[in-house]
Amino acid sequence: MPSAISSVHLGKTYPKARPGKFALDDLSLEIPTGRVYGLIGRNGAGKTTFVRIAATQLAATLGTVYVLGHDIRTEERAIRTRIACVPQESRPLYFLNVEEVIYLYLKLRGLDPQDSRRRTNDVLSELSLTSYRRVLVSRLSGGIRRRTMCAMVLASDADVLFLDEPTTGLDPIARREVWQAIRRASRENRTIVLTTHYLDEAEALSSRLALIESGRLKLEGTPEDLRARVRYPYRVTIQGSFPREELDSYGKVSEIEGGMLLFTREQEAHEVARRALERGLRISMGPVSLEDIFLDVVGRSIEEDSESSEKDEATEEASA
Amino acid sequence: MSERNRLRSVLTLVQLNGIIPIRTTPLYILNTIASPLSFLFFIFIVSRGSYLDYGITGGMVLTMMTVGTSLQSDLTHYRHDLKFQDVVVASPVEAPTYVTGMALSELVYSLPALAVFVALFVALGHPTVVNLAVISGVCVLVWAFASALAFTLATYFQDVRETFLFSPMISLVLTVLPPVYYPLSALPAWAQTAALISPTTYAAELVQGSCGLGAPLTLSSAAVDWGVLIAFTAALFLLAAVKARWKEP
Incomplete structure (x- = not known):
């Protein structure tokens, strides 16, 4: 076209x-x-x-x-x-x-x-x-x-x-x-x-x-x-108590009201969902939204920018 | 854009910025009449009536200059606060079409004031074909250079308040200090020399001379006056073409 x-x-x-x-x-x-x-x-x-x-x-x-x-x-x-x-x-x-x-x-x-x-x-x-x-x-x-x-x-x-x-x-x-x-x-x-x-x-x-x-x-x-291009194309929301340390290895975890939010890959999403269901917890799962992608990409960009400016400041201080 | 469409765009701007606002808010007309008539009244009182003829012819020139100051405010407001210039830039309408339409729309507001002065001139002055033709020509040139200057400045102002700063200064230099409302000879010698910098001095000389006011207008002095006025107008058109920011840098 x-x-x-x-x-x-x-x-x-x-x-x-x-x-x-x-x-x-x-x-x-x-x-x-x-x-x-x-x-x-x-x-x-x-x-x-x-x-x-x-x-x-x-x-x-x-x-x-x-x-x-x-x-x-x-x-x-x-x-x-x-x-x-x-x-x-x-x-x-x-x-x-x-x-x-x-x-x-x-x-x-x-x-x-x-x-x-x-x-x-x-x-x-x-x-x-x-x-x-x-x-x-x-x-x-x-x-x-x-x-x-x-x-x-x-x-x-x-x-x-x-x-x-x-x-x-x-x-x-x-x-x-x-x-x-x-x-x-x-x-x-x-x-x-x-x-x-x-x-x-x-x-x-x-x-x-x-x-x-x-x-x-x-x-x-x-x-x-x-x-397809983001690191973690799936989101899993778990309602209820699920140990965070178990989730950390699957992807990016954040706590939300009443549970946890996990960004991960498709296979891992199914695995976590199965484990959560076995514990009797409620879950929702699906591809990430555009908002999730936006927050992920822009968030990383902000982190990179702040790291780079910190490095610049450190270099300036060292050379001073 | 074809010539026919250009004309349609110009007439649409006249309707949009001239006819419709006057229809919805007729008070705009009083606002345009107030300033030149106040000057006329002031000159009449101070000169005990002896400069009334100067006041009438000067009022016509000032009315044309008012078009420029109003245009400057409108263009700045539309560009900055309403983003109307951006809407027009991203369309087939070109800058000269926009300015012509907007300048003509401002003229609509001034027509009642102009009609009052023409009526006074016909009633109290000595209208002839020659002096009416001279007044018309001078008014067109003043309207043209005031509009070109207004457009150029309006594309630089960052806020409509800046026009409030510049408009009185432009009015002072182009209408109050030059001998628009009185003869050049009424000014002290140094001020007569300074007044020669302003193009409105030449406009006033032409208008006054053609009406038999002040020093008689010779063929050579008339040629100089027209020459300066036309050259000044051309210079401001050139400035607008080269420096006005239709597209932002």
């Missing part, structure tokens, strides 16, 4: 950042056409920086990104005709009503009034915004404003949609309505780049995911690929 977006050794240093501090560090990604691609990572990991560079809003320091075959360094105009973006923390203009926000955005992009009207009506209905169509944005809740921003972009004619934390502040039902609209856009062979802190959302929508930490790519692949 051809890539809609290819980032090649992408690097970014902000003009006022301290020397050597990279917001993105040698990030290479292939985002397939017509799929939802999830970007996950901690706050400040570099997700938004990547989106802003690919959406031609921010200049790269090193490397480049090709969007639909066009280079962001030289062919911005060709890219911009085919993309749309909901930036992080963006809000609709407060003196417009919901219908005007969507309709005028589409006209601003150059769509003719009839097409803009039809698309506006369709998306208002799809995202359950019809009852708000004449309500001024200034009188809306944060969640409806965010949904309006999503509606605006989803109604557009763009081939690539950048959605930077699009469902922040939305209730569970509204989130699922946005998910449906995103899935529909994907079925129309549009490419969606989604950043989110909701890992269930990333897993539910994305055909591939990238986990970014400190500007670097830590893991990339389908949700199944990510599970």
